[in-house]
Amino acid sequence: MKVYHFLIALLFTFSVSAQDLNSFFTETNSFLNKHVSKGKVDYANIHKDQSEIDELLKIASGITVKVSDANNYKAFWINAYNISVIKGIIDNYPTKSPLDNAGFFDKTTYSLGGKTITLNDIEHKLLRGNFKDARFHFVLVCGALGCPPLISEAYMPNTLEAQLDKQTKVALNGSFLKVNTKKKKVEASEIMKWYKEDFTMDGITEIEFINKYRTEKIPENFKLTYFTYNWNLNKQ
Incomplete structure (x- = not known):
């Protein structure tokens, strides 16, 4: 009988946790859709009425998600960070x-x-510390113009891989790189300097990593340097 009650309690806990997680993804999606446009955040209006973001964080505080449940775990912590x-x-x-x-x-x-x-705990311990995936750097948005653009939707477990790929392509075909063909030179965001070890995992070069996601490939003999990060606020 005790085992039966334990299993019922366990199933109830799991059901509540899954419900909270789904609610967090749904509410995050709604919040971002309302307050984010073209990578910019409407901080002024969020500041006027903080009830939505406070409710989101309240939901997030009570969620339990295990690293073994990889897609839910990564999607939760990426959204929680942003x-x-x-x-x-x-x-x-x-x-x-x-x-x-x-x-x-x-x-x-x-x-x-x-x-x-x-x-920093979320980025370095919970995400980078548990998964070798340089694409995190293109979805974790630090509130500055030099960051990757914040999308106006939540990262969802069932679409996470496609979203990670898409945002990496957006960055590396866009503002994260400045290519000068005549001078055989490419300037990259300082993110690629700060986290060089992430972009050179498994013995590849930074340019090889870039070319995995670039439409117009960069020759390996191009000189790679870095341009200064823009820390101004990504406000609307």
Whole structure:
């Protein structure tokens, strides 16, 4: 009888957790669709009415998702990171840059997934620490113009692979690279400098990584340098 009650309780807990996770994805999708356009965030209106983002974070605080459930785990933490960045900006609004706020990435904590963690914890420990996937750098949006564009939809477990590929292609065929064919030179976002080890995993070069996602391939003999990151706020 005890085993029966335990199994019922376990199934109930799993059902509630799955329901909360689905609710988080649905509400995140609605929030981003409403407040994000062409990669820019409407911080002013979110600041005026913070009820939506507070409710989102409340849902996220009670969710439990295991690393073994890879797609749900990655989708949850990518969305949680992006929403928490917006919350961090709102808490310091008006501000010109996330860097204008001390400890924005490494000291300010959020209650997410049953943990009290910083933005850096999400990126470096929970995502990069558990999965070797350089595409994370094209979907984690740090609130600045130099970041990849924030999309106006949630990252969903069933479409995550396609979304990761798409955003990597958007970045590497767009603003993350400046190609000068005459000078045989390519300038890349400083993200590729800061996380070089992620882009050269398995013995490939940075240009080889880029060419996996580029429509117009870059010759291997081009010199690779980096342009300065734009930390100005990605506001509408």
